[in-house]
Amino acid sequence: MVSFHPDSKFLTDFAAGSLALSEAVCVAAHLEFCGKCRAHVQQLSDVAAQMMARLEPVVEDDDGFDSLMQRIDAAELAPQVSAPRVTRPALASSGIPYVVEKLAGGSLQALNWVKLGGSLRIAPMDVGCSRRQTAIYDIKAGRPMPEHEHRGEEITVLLKGSFSDADGKYVRGDFVVRHAGERHQPTATLDTDCICLVSLEQPVKPSSWWYRLMEPFVQYRLSGFNY
Amino acid sequence: MSTNKITVIVDALTGIHVDNNDDMDSVATQLTRSTVPDAWAENVRLVAVKRDRAAFQLLYKHFTPLIRAFLLKSMGSGANRAEAEEITQEVLIKVWNKAASFNPAKASVNTWIFTIARNTRIDFIRRNDRNNREIDIEDIWHEAESPEPLVDMQQRRAEQVIKQAMATLPEEQVQVLYKAFMEGKSHNEVAEELGLPLGTVKSRIRLALNKMQILIDR
Numbered sequence: 001m002v003s004f005h006p007d008s009k010f011l012t013d014f015a016a017g018s019l020a021l022s023e024a025v026c027v028a029a030h031l032e033f034c035g036k037c038r039a040h041v042q043q044l045s046d047v048a049a050q051m052m053a054r055l056e057p058v059v060e061d062d063d064g065f066d067s068l069m070q071r072i073d074a075a076e077l078a079p080q081v082s083a084p085r086v087t088r089p090a091l092a093s094s095g096i097p098y099v100v101e102k103l104a105g106g107s108l109q110a111l112n113w114v115k116l117g118g119s120l121r122i123a124p125m126d127v128g129c130s131r132r133q134t135a136i137y138d139i140k141a142g143r144p145m146p147e148h149e150h151r152g153e154e155i156t157v158l159l160k161g162s163f164s165d166a167d168g169k170y171v172r173g174d175f176v177v178r179h180a181g182e183r184h185q186p187t188a189t190l191d192t193d194c195i196c197l198v199s200l201e202q203p204v205k206p207s208s209w210w211y212r213l214m215e216p217f218v219q220y221r222l223s224g225f226n227y
Numbered sequence: 228m229s230t231n232k233i234t235v236i237v238d239a240l241t242g243i244h245v246d247n248n249d250d251m252d253s254v255a256t257q258l259t260r261s262t263v264p265d266a267w268a269e270n271v272r273l274v275a276v277k278r279d280r281a282a283f284q285l286l287y288k289h290f291t292p293l294i295r296a297f298l299l300k301s302m303g304s305g306a307n308r309a310e311a312e313e314i315t316q317e318v319l320i321k322v323w324n325k326a327a328s329f330n331p332a333k334a335s336v337n338t339w340i341f342t343i344a345r346n347t348r349i350d351f352i353r354r355n356d357r358n359n360r361e362i363d364i365e366d367i368w369h370e371a372e373s374p375e376p377l378v379d380m381q382q383r384r385a386e387q388v389i390k391q392a393m394a395t396l397p398e399e400q401v402q403v404l405y406k407a408f409m410e411g412k413s414h415n416e417v418a419e420e421l422g423l424p425l426g427t428v429k430s431r432i433r434l435a436l437n438k439m440q441i442l443i444d445r
Binding site: 005007008009011012013014015016017018019021024025028040042043044045046047048049050051052053055056057058059060064065068069071072075098099102103126127128130 | 280284287288291292293294295296297299300312316319320323333334335337338340341342344345346348349353356360361362363366367368369385386389390393404405407408409411412413414416429432433436439441443444
């Protein structure tokens with residue numbers, strides 16, 4: 001049962017379309033697990049639509065309807081019925097959110113995985129977002145990740161398995177936000193590997209993508225953390 | 228809650244007057260059928276099924292000036308009027324092409340057209356972002372189908388509540404909602420522009436949403 005959800009800020013910015021792509025992918029992945037949040041996003045879109053309906057209309061003198069129809073006719077070979085409604089299943093058959101599989105190129109296995117010691121592997125994911133980094137983490141069943149501190153906000157959406165840290169246990173579909181300065185050490189639960197979608201806020205200081213992604217782990221290796 | 232009280236609420240929210248207090252089933256039926264009479268749904272249906280140009284022209288006449296107004300406000304300083312016009316046309320072409328995907332049980336035509344305009348705007352901003360990753364915005368902001376019809380029904384009812392509550396919101400709440408939804412600004416951008424703490428922007432939006440019965444508990 002999903003019990004950690006995006007807050008009103010995430011859902012509002014998502015519905016308004018102002019959320020950075022990396023964060024939006026996290027919200028979209030959560031929505032595939034959570035009917036309640038889907039309903040909220042729908043209501044927020046209703047709010048936006050009501051506001052649009054109340055805008056002062058901007059009317060152009062020239063009625064462009066004919067030229068619009070010419071464009072439509074040029075694109076259509078013959079008058080036809082419009083494409084039928086396609087109902088997309090909430091989750092792909094693998095149980096991973098459709099949005100994640102699609103952006104990963106069809107399957108998580110298609111990503112470039114990098115092993116970080118024996119318990120963790122990470123695959124960066126390009127979602128076309130320059131403001132944040134996006135990656136899939138795969139933590140071995142029962143194994144802890146190195147304790148790490150966040151320089152910026154980190155969003156984690158659990159795609160498979162579960163993990164726990166000092167604050168609680170998180171299951172499939174949970175949307176967990178950690179803020180800058182918070183420390184934690186997630187541990188995958190015993191029965192199954194834990195797969196997460198992670199979005200990290202870009203550090204203010206310029207540093208390489210890879211360095212930033214691995215920095216917490218590299219630091220632990222240097223300080224003698226044993227994988 | 229007494230039946231009387233329910234009757235009053237039903238009256239207030241929907242304008243449906245219930246004569247027979249005992250027959251709440253019939254109220255439920257009336258609610259589903261006529262909570263939000265959506266005058267435009269039939270036009271979209273005719274476009275979908277018959278490629279009806281007259282029906283489409285009526286949609287065009289009503290919605291084009293609103294879509295244009297929304298895009299001029301929300302496309303940001305990077306967009307000029309010609310670009311806003313081009314995106315407006317793109318939105319209308321999608322309305323024509325996607326008419327069959329409109330689901331009247333789930334949303335009003337208003338909301339459906341807003342989401343098309345919103346997605347087209349996100350795509351425009353992305354294309355200008357010099358990012359070469361090809362992304363279909365609809366994979367992220369797609370119209371999720373709700374599996375439970377009951378939820379759909381509640382959503383349609385909620386839309387009426389939103390409409391009526393919006394008229395009663397204080398100015399400072401309308402202002403932040405307007406910036407978020409019509410100008411397409413994030414919470415952070417609204418806070419920065421108004422010189423308010425992020426928490427204040429968040430709580431104003433939450434208060435407004437609560438009045439519209441959108442109860443996001445976090």
